[in-house]
Amino acid sequence: MKKLILIASVIVILFSSCDRSGRGQLIGVSGRPDWHYPDPYGMVYVPMGSYTMGPSDQDVAYSHNAISRTVSIAAFYMDETEITNNEYRQFVYWVRDSIARLKLSEINEEFLISQDEYGEDIEPPLLNWKTKIRWDGQEEREQLSELYLPEHERFFRRREVDSRKLIYRYQIVDLPRAAARGQRSYWEHKTEDINATGTNSGYTGGNVSIPRADLVKTYATPVYPDTLSWIHDFTYSYNEPMTQMYFWHPTYDHYPVVGVNWWQARAFTIWRTQLLNSYLGGMGEAFAMDFRLPTESEWEWAARGGLDLNPYPWGGPYTRNIDGCFLANFKPLRGNYIDDGGFQTVVVGHFPANDYGLYDMSGNVSEWTRNAWDESTYFYGHDLNMDYLLPLDAELDPQTPMTLKRKVVRGGSWKDVGFFLQVSSRTYEYMDTAKSYIGFRCVQTYPGRARGDGNRASNVY
Secondary structure, three states: OHHHHHHHHHHHHHHHHHHHHHOOOOOOOOOOOOOOOOOOOOEEEEOOEEEEEOOOOOOOOOOOOOOOEEEEEOOEEEEOOOOEHHHHHHHHHHHHHHHHHHHHOOOOHHHEEEEOOOOOEEEEEEEOOOOOOOOOOHHHHHHOHHHEOOHHHOOOOOOOEOHHHOEEEEEEEOHHHHHHHHHHHHHHHHHHHHHHHOOOOOOOOOOOOOOHHHHEEEEEEEOOOOOOHHHHOOOOOOOHHHHHHOOOOHHHOOOEOOOOOHHHHHHHHHHHHHHHHHHHHHOOOOOOOOEEOOOHHHHHHHHHOOOOOOOEOOEOOOOEOOOOOEOOOOOOEOOEOOOOOOOOOOOOOOOOOOOOOOOOOOOOOEEEEEEEOOOOHHHHOOOEOOOOOOOHHHHHOOOOOHHHOEEEEEOOOOOOOHHHHOOOOOEEEEOOOOOOOEEOOOEEEOOOOOOOOOOOOOOOO
16 A cells, blocks of 8 residues: 555656656747847848848940849848958968877877867867967977978978968858759658559658768868969969068958968858857857858848949948048049059958948958859849859769859959949859959858847736
């Protein structure tokens, strides 16, 4: 009898403990933290909205590559300026230091983390960034010798890092391919069911097995900018000082990075995402949304600053303000690069921001976008977050025609005339090409509908 009473008491306690969590009602998982998404450093919030994308003025170049249509864009963050030399240099240094740590781990295990906090082996091991590199140690110098230029390639016997060795390796999950394969498998199974039974069996396709390894694409991207772009972009023009100093001299730290091709710009966004998420993961916090290049529909929405049907970020229709001063860094007159106050590039944020707080959306340097170039994108692109990409397999396939490996470039640059400063002007460049007048900035999708939306309050039982 006592045993029965004890068992009954345990059952009552168990059910009463479950009852306290929700009284049998559907309330979701309890104990979830309230989430406040902080504004990423150096980025500004661009609200969701719909606008008329495309030309708002005469197509003076007769390019016939855009029409006017209404599209809607989700909220996102965007860098308030183009990525600067000093910001990109952090990426270059990280790649250099990661390669050095990997080499030094062969003589010093402290440069690797081989076990987690529970004592379980980590395979492959992680780099230990808390261990400092001793660059001037004799043993370290010998171990890192392959990272430096060989003696016969050195200028003035200076021991310098071989920029060709600075390669960033990363992976991307091919989500569009996963979605396409899942949909195809669904219909294949559905067809098989109908053929076998003569009826629709109602197969949902939710358990279609897609090997994850088939969806992971691995890349190896050299990260050092093409500093020679200052010379090969202009014939019969003296730009050697810019080649020698632009990326390294402290004077240019806050100038926009150039000489970066599309592959390098995308690699930077992957690295920036992992840099932030590694920190957040170490703090036990949720991961942030991915950094990436903007779609051209996002870029144009941000560049307009909420001023629909205006040709320039500051409104329009002129490139000068009421005092007669130019409002961007571009080529204002024939053969005259300096009447706008610049010569080539200028420090970021030199000219006033648009109404969203974004600087240099027109002029200074043109900017890479995420999208592949097609003259007809506006005709078949979706009106919800318009996006057009080449499949990852095609990007990596050497048989893909080069005409399909073009990326949209927006904004106009220091060497362009006023037409290319218009927010609707479109042009392109090949994704493996680096120019002295093309840079980039990052965006990050805002999680949720809009900033200021609070979490839905749950009933507490």
